[in-house]
Amino acid sequence: MADVVLDPQESDQAQPWYKGGTAQTRTRLPNDYLTFGEVLKEQGYSTAFMGKWHLGREHPGPPPPGHFFAPWNCNTRPVVPDAAIKYIEDKKGEPFLLCLWYYDVYAPYQGKEDLKEYYRGKIGPENRQRCPTMGAMVGNMDTNFGRVMAKLKELKLDENTIIIFISDNGGNMYDGPDGTTPTNNYPPRSVHPRSSIRTNITLGC
Numbered sequence: 001m002a003d004v005v006l007d008p009q010e011s012d013q014a015q016p017w018y019k020g021g022t023a024q025t026r027t028r029l030p031n032d033y034l035t036f037g038e039v040l041k042e043q044g045y046s047t048a049f050m051g052k053w054h055l056g057r058e059h060p061g062p063p064p065p066g067h068f069f070a071p072w073n074c075n076t077r078p079v080v081p082d083a084a085i086k087y088i089e090d091k092k093g094e095p096f097l098l099c100l101w102y103y104d105v106y107a108p109y110q111g112k113e114d115l116k117e118y119y120r121g122k123i124g125p126e127n128r129q130r131c132p133t134m135g136a137m138v139g140n141m142d143t144n145f146g147r148v149m150a151k152l153k154e155l156k157l158d159e160n161t162i163i164i165f166i167s168d169n170g171g172n173m174y175d176g177p178d179g180t181t182p183t184n185n186y187p188p189r190s191v192h193p194r195s196s197i198r199t200n201i202t203l204g205c
Contacts, residue, residue: 006030037097046091050083051101085151092155100148104141109177111136128184133177 008024015022029035037047080086084100111133119135129135152158171183 002027004028037099040095040097043095045095045097047097048087049099049101050087051099052103052106053101084148088148088151088155088157092157102141102144104137105134105182107172107175107182109133109137109175109182112140115139128186130180130184131178131182134182 005024005027008026010021010023012021014020037049041047084098087098088096109131115136116132119132119139122135123130123132149158149163152161170188171181171185173181173183173185175182
C-alpha cells in the first residue's frame with residue numbers, strides 16, 4: 001500500500017531545475033480540513049464539484065494522450081453530458097455552489113482539429129502565442145464556459161450569481177506541442193520551469 005502523507009516535511013533536496021529545496025507532496029486533504037463547500041452546505045447551499053481533481057490514486061492527473069475527450073479510459077471519471085448545465089437548471093430555485101474545473105488548458109495538449117486549424121491560421125510574426133493546440137484548448141473552454149453563462153442568463157440567474165474565474169499557475173514553458181512551447185509568458189522574462197496553466201471556475205448563486 002502506498003504511503004499516506006498528511007503532514008509534508010521540508011527537504012534540502014530538489015530537482016536540478018529548482019532553485020531551492022522542495023517539500024513533500026501531501027497525498028490527500030486531512031479529514032479535519034474545513035472546506036468552503038462544507039461551510040456553504042451548512043448554510044443551506046446545494047454543492048457540486050465537476051471536472052479535474054488531482055487527488056486520488058487510480059488516476060490523479062489529466063487523461064492520457066488520446067483520451068482527453070470523453071469517453072475516458074478511467075472508471076473514476078463518469079461521462080455525464082451537460083452535467084453543469086443540468087445542475088444549474090435543477091438548482092435554479094435554491095442557493096447553489098458549483099466548482100467547475102476544466103481539463104482545458106492542461107497537459108496532455110490535445111485539441112479539436114478544426115480549432116487547431118483555425119488558430120494555426122493566426123500564427124504570424126506579431127503573435128507571441130504560437131501554439132495552435134493551446135489555442136484550440138482555450139477556444140474549447142471559452143465555448144463551454146459561454147454555454148454555462150448563457151444558461152445563467154436564460155434562467156435569469158446572471159444578476160444574482162458570483163462567478164470566480166481563476167488560474168492557479170503561470171504559462172507552460174517546458175512541453176513542446178506543435179514544435180513550440182504551449183504558451184509565451186511575455187512580458188515576464190521567465191516563470192517557474194515546471195509551471196502550467198490550470199483554470200478553475202466557481203459559481204455561487
